Amino acid sequence: GVYNFGLIYLSVPNIPDTRNLFSGQNSSIPDYNSISNFSFNQYGVLLNYSNEYNENIKYGVSLIPHFYNLENYKAFGLIYNLGVSFKINANIEYLMILNSLPGSFTIWDKSDTELFPLELKNCLTYKVNNIDLFTNLNYKPEHISILNSNFWVDNGIDYSLGLKVGINKNLQLLTAHGSHIDFGFGFLFKFRGIDIYYGIGNQKLETYNMFHHGIDFIFDLNRIGEWQKLLQP
Secondary structure (H helix, E strand, O other): EEEEEEEEEEEEEEEEEEEOOOOOOOOOOOOOOOOEEEEEEEEEEEEEEEEEEEEEEEEEEEEEEEEEEEEEEEEEEEEEEEEEEEEEOOOOOOOOOOEEEOOOOEEOOOOEEEEEEEEEEEEEEEEEEEEEEEEEEOOOOOEEEEEEEEOOOOOOOOEHHHHHHEOOOOOOEEEEEEOOOEEEEEEEEEOOOOOEEEEEEEEOOOEEEEEEEEEEEEEEEEHHHHHHHHOOO
């Protein structure tokens, strides 16, 4: 089996705080001077184990201890995930991921508990030469929370279609479109056990658009000797 260790950092800066917008003497007139900004930051540790059941079936499990910082609110919790891939033939592969297995949670300020609902991701990939065509169909109850013993659930299904093209052995380009992402683009760069994943996307919401971007760095610690030769030839 293969063990992976990673660090996760997510941030949403400059979120407008409009809670006091109508709290002035004339509550029917908005006081725009009362609007301030705050940020949401998430920190996590990724602990992952993957293995091969046989030449056509692979599986993996992951644990993600995490910490949230939202203005003056703090939270901590743990998320459990499971993934299984099936190689149907030389060209077709199916991947099923169960995110937030039962028991995944976040506790806010040691009082309010947020339970993460099970998220089912299905990905079917068709590979030919240096081109991958893939489609995702995901089912996700948007939220389940326990706040003062009140439960609420909002179900949702989303899809996406994508294309990955291998430029050479080191570089791959990706593009995608989905029900929640207007467009997405990214690249994968691999060199001597160091992988760099970068992606950008535009999400269309009801009244405005939201721009996302992120980057992952992956280091194969089994190849430290190769890096030392590059630094000290």
